[in-house]
Amino acid sequence: MKPAANSANLTAAYTNAVNNITIKGFSVIKRFFSLEFTFSKRLLGVILVVVGVLGCLGLIAFDIIRQSDQGIGPAQRAGMLMLGAAALIGLTLIPLGKAEA
């Protein structure tokens, strides 16, 4: 194969891939905002895990950045407890699959 043709094929393949992803992305967004979409237990579980883990990490990072001598305060402790519980509940929801949340 000539180098020019090879490059054209690669460009076409790349464009196709991008288009596919874009179309898929759009279709996911379109579906999300359709009148039929509803959250599944799995999706709710994933969201709870992500929020719980990122929230806990955020609180720990905040404590490190703040460099306070007092350590983790009651508000942070309560926050971490709630976020941790949310993550745990989320984990137990994921196996419930497509059941409506």
Added chain:
Amino acid sequence: MQRVLKLFHRVLIAVALIVMVFHLAVYVAYAANLIPFPFDYDQGEGFELYDTQLFSEFQTPYRDLEPYPYYASNYPPVFHLIAVPFAWLFGPQYWYGRLLGVLGTLITAYAIGYAVWKDGQHRTGRGNLIIGILAGLAFLASNITYRQGPLLRQQMSMVMFETLAVVILTQAENFFRVTWRKQRLFLLGFGMLILAGYTKQLAAYSAIAVLIWLFLRNPRRAIAWGTLFAAVGAFIFALLYVSSNGQWWKQAIAANVNTIFWPQVEGLFRLWYGLHGFLIIPAALLCLYELYFERLSLYVIWFGVTLTLGGISSGTWGGGDSYFATSVAGLSLLSGIFFSRWLAGDFKFPPNYLTRILGILKPLTPLVTASALLIVPLLYIGYGRAVLKMPTTGVLFEPLANWWGLEPNALNGFYDSAGRIAGGYSDIGHFVTAQDYANAERIADYVRNSEKPVLSEEAGFSFRAGRDVVSNPTQLLNVWLRGQYDGTTLINQIDRQEFGYIILRAQFYPTPVLLAISRAYETVDVIPMNGFEYIIKAPKTGQWGGDDYYLK
């Protein structure tokens, strides 16, 4: 065997109803005792009345606190606006505001009972009326509802609007298809939510719960309804902001942001559980059931959000046990639904990994269902004992108190199972006495006989004497704690002894104001009322240093 069990069930349900009706009778007696009392019973009631009076005269209560009369309100207007027609008819009176509070609790109880009955009707075609009635009465029996209900305060009106909102929205969601009737119910539900929010700011938590629920059901509808809701809310907000020259934001929003005192949160959570544990566990079981075996209902999300956020907020200055009132409505409703479904054997377990684990208990299903006949009424009876509160004196109550061995543990010979151990659980709930009336009139006489205005921590004495309401101490403190109150004008006026008397109860004024009071005024009388001591201060004589002495 089944027959005997059903007979026991009927007897126990009758006992549970008697217990709950007894609580209702105590509530009615308390309300009847308190409603005619023409003074503040809970600190701040008079200021709510003053807000109503200002609205009835087409004035805004969101004002600058710096000039005389140093007054501003920190609450939204709906409750006061509802009372305005009464103010036009009867003038500034406490009774109609308190009556509105009681009516709010009765409507909430009815909505809870209806929701419980409707749940059974919707699912099985047969609602459980008795459990619906017990659930509504359980809400009224709670120490928190009892104490707050007959006060001239907006808390229970907010709970009423919140409860109506979630019940209406749940009924709307039961319509399978989008019809005009469903849309109308949604409009009505969101309307109630707006009313709740503009009754008291705490209703924001219910709005969060509703939007989470709607988003889980369908994000598109949540965004559409949320946008409409926010637009209406923002329009009213802008109206209040403009009509008060920005004071609405400063007094009702910015001044209400307070830090949390965590030991108080912990204490109040313990107390809340201690009082309502018999119903909290069934409510929590329904939450778990919906989480793993059904769709999450608005009731469950509402209970979870308002309990968490309301409970945390209860630890703020100005918070307290009343911040649990919405969650009490939620737990009464959820436990009622749990009991109704349990008695009907209406728990379905779709196949999932948890059903497989719980499968080993399947042979016990008939026993578990039958046990509801005994356990459900016993739980209501247990709850009835846990929330027991009543006077230990009086024709009817004294013999009962003696019979049950109840010792008074609160003011004016009152017994309250909550005790007085948790910070933030205020000293209310007791009945007012003839001596309280007489002593209140003695305090009002000081205002009446003064040639100069009187600075009072409560507005009731000024209303009674037909004089100016001067200052709102809690709001002065709120704004001062935010660093937004200078106070020079008030302090100068105190230093110049321009008030005939100063009446203190809890000494809520900002520290510089209290210091000025102690500089220029001295105690001339201490009068007990409702179990509290009211300090009457008059201008100091002989040692006054003149106009400029304290002003540097």
